[in-house]
Amino acid sequence: MFTVNRRNFLKFTVATAAVAPVVGMPFIARGAAAAGQKVVVVGGGPGGATAAKYLKMADPNLDVTVIEASEKYVSCFLSNEAVIGERTMDSLTIGFDDLKKHGITVVIDTVTGIDPVGKTVATKGGKTYAYDRCIVSPGVDFKWGAIEGYDEAASETIPHAWKAGPQTLLLKKQIESMKDGGTVVIVAPPNPFRCPPGPYERASLLAHYFKTHGKTKSKIIILDPKDDFAKKGLFIQAWTRMYGYGTPESMIKWVPGAEGGKVDKIDPKALTIQAQTEDFKADVLNVIPPQKAGSIATAAGLVNDKGWCPVNQKTFESTLQAGVYVIGDACVAGVMPKSAYAANSQAKVTAAAVVAALAGKEPGTPSYVNTCYSIAGHDYGFSVAAVYRFDEEKKEIVGKAEVTASDASPVMLKREVSYAHSWFDNIIADSWK
Numbered sequence: 325m326f327t328v329n330r331r332n333f334l335k336f337t338v339a340t341a342a343v344a345p346v347v348g349m350p351f352i353a354r355g356a357a358a359a360g361q362k363v364v365v366v367g368g369g370p371g372g373a374t375a376a377k378y379l380k381m382a383d384p385n386l387d388v389t390v391i392e393a394s395e396k397y398v399s400c401f402l403s404n405e406a407v408i409g410e411r412t413m414d415s416l417t418i419g420f421d422d423l424k425k426h427g428i429t430v431v432i433d434t435v436t437g438i439d440p441v442g443k444t445v446a447t448k449g450g451k452t453y454a455y456d457r458c459i460v461s462p463g464v465d466f467k468w469g470a471i472e473g474y475d476e477a478a479s480e481t482i483p484h485a486w487k488a489g490p491q492t493l494l495l496k497k498q499i500e501s502m503k504d505g506g507t508v509v510i511v512a513p514p515n516p517f518r519c520p521p522g523p524y525e526r527a528s529l530l531a532h533y534f535k536t537h538g539k540t541k542s543k544i545i546i547l548d549p550k551d552d553f554a555k556k557g558l559f560i561q562a563w564t565r566m567y568g569y570g571t572p573e574s575m576i577k578w579v580p581g582a583e584g585g586k587v588d589k590i591d592p593k594a595l596t597i598q599a600q601t602e603d604f605k606a607d608v609l610n611v612i613p614p615q616k617a618g619s620i621a622t623a624a625g626l627v628n629d630k631g632w633c634p635v636n637q638k639t640f641e642s643t644l645q646a647g648v649y650v651i652g653d654a655c656v657a658g659v660m661p662k663s664a665y666a667a668n669s670q671a672k673v674t675a676a677a678v679v680a681a682l683a684g685k686e687p688g689t690p691s692y693v694n695t696c697y698s699i700a701g702h703d704y705g706f707s708v709a710a711v712y713r714f715d716e717e718k719k720e721i722v723g724k725a726e727v728t729a730s731d732a733s734p735v736m737l738k739r740e741v742s743y744a745h746s747w748f749d750n751i752i753a754d755s756w757k
């Protein structure tokens with residue numbers, strides 16, 4: 325029997341993500357819905373694009389339309405490499421032409437409203453689209469003003485770089501122009517947020533950049549409202565090995581909530597930061613604000629009082645609006661993190677559930693998958709991986725993630741970097757091609 329331990333699970337997912345999406349979509353029914361039934365997908369990110377593609381693969385009779393606000397999708401995943409100039413923006417940019425080859429209609433427009441009673445979606449461009457089922461994958465938006473002084477206008481000079489594109493380039497430019505001996509302050513967000521290891525990967529890669537660009541006196545301070553973070557042990561180990569963590573010369577300083585890391589206020593002109601017990605001054609300030617579901621979810625009545633979308637975690641149908649499914653960063657998905665891989669996996673489960681529902685069948689029993697790689701330095705990567713299941717009693721997605729062993733060899737750490745890069749190619753192929 326094939327047992328999924330961490331080692332063969334990683335091999336399996338890296339090798340098969342693009343071609344054989346077995347995990348996450350084991351039960352799809354083919355060609356079962358009546359011809360011409362309509363599914364409208366809001367958002368063409370990894371959640372929306374994957375859902376559209378797998379719907380069409382499962383049932384070519386379905387009429388599938390993706391409505392996406394941007395002409396091209398720019399990936400946040402691996403964008404931390406772009407911040408330090410080790411990856412081009414082009415390599416992060418994905419068009420929708422290949423998606424269209426599956427027979428999917430792609431409309432570039434912004435969805436402004438969803439009417440779950442009339443079953444229509446309205447757009448900024450003045451169009452209305454009827455649907456039998458609607459899948460919403462709008463990603464996140466920011467809680468502007470949650471940190472006093474940091475609003476959308478302030479983000480024009482103080483990047484969050486948590487949505488890739490011009491923000492990524494702005495942070496890159498500021499990092500490149502910072503003098504040796506300067507300080508980058510990263511303000512990390514509270515849970516839950518997009519890409520839990522992301523801020524710490526960014527700090528690591530900035531240290532790597534300074535170390536390899538003759539700016540060894542530069543420092544990175546992470547101000548954090550939390551006392552723990554994803555893959556913390558592995559990050560601290562990497563920082564200790566490569567960047568002097570734990571010594572007075574450390575390039576990285578992490579200030580947890582318990583030591584006053586929560587930031588109350590910033591001054592966007594002076595680049596000063598008022599944390600709970602101390603004030604800081606930055607040369608480059610990177611504020612990653614608290615987050616909530618993408619704003620269309622609020623407009624469509626899909627969010628709870630915390631700003632996220634509760635769903636039936638077996639099908640991803642909203643518990644607030646029948647016939648509307650929410651996936652990806654915007655939804656509440658048990659213990660699954662907000663990641664592109666999770667969005668891709670949830671999209672397959674949802675595609676199967678929608679095909680079943682349109683054919684008048686019960687959804688099957690899904691499994692879900694996620695692996696998140698982090699690159700912490702030259703030839704130095706690690707990951708967290710899990711296969712999740714739906715717990716019928718708790719009515720929640722459950723599962724235990726495992727991380728790279730702390731005694732992993734240098735060869736293994738180097739291999740994880742190549743896994744990260746091949747994962748990136750595979751997730752793009754699996755979602756958009």
Ligand SMILES: Cc1cc2nc3c(=O)[nH]c(=O)nc-3n(C[C@H](O)[C@H](O)[C@H](O)COP(=O)(O)OP(=O)(O)OC[C@H]3O[C@@H](n4cnc5c(N)ncnc54)[C@H](O)[C@@H]3O)c2cc1C
Pocket residue numbers: 366367368369370371372391392393394397399400401402403404433434435436461462463464485486487518519522618619620651652653654662663664665666667695696697
């Ligand atoms: C620095 C960083 C590193 C990351 N690294 C990784 C990683 O290594 N691995 C990983 O798995 N994940 C990673 N992530 C997380 C990943 O980017 C997100 O989890 C993922 O993009 C979520 O996919 P989504 O489809 O839910 O939303 P998104 O990717 O945000 O896509 C949403 C799409 O919907 C569109 N949209 C929104 N509202 C509307 C509307 N009203 N009308 C029309 N279109 C709309 C948007 O334009 C967007 O294209 C990283 C994130 C960051 C910030």
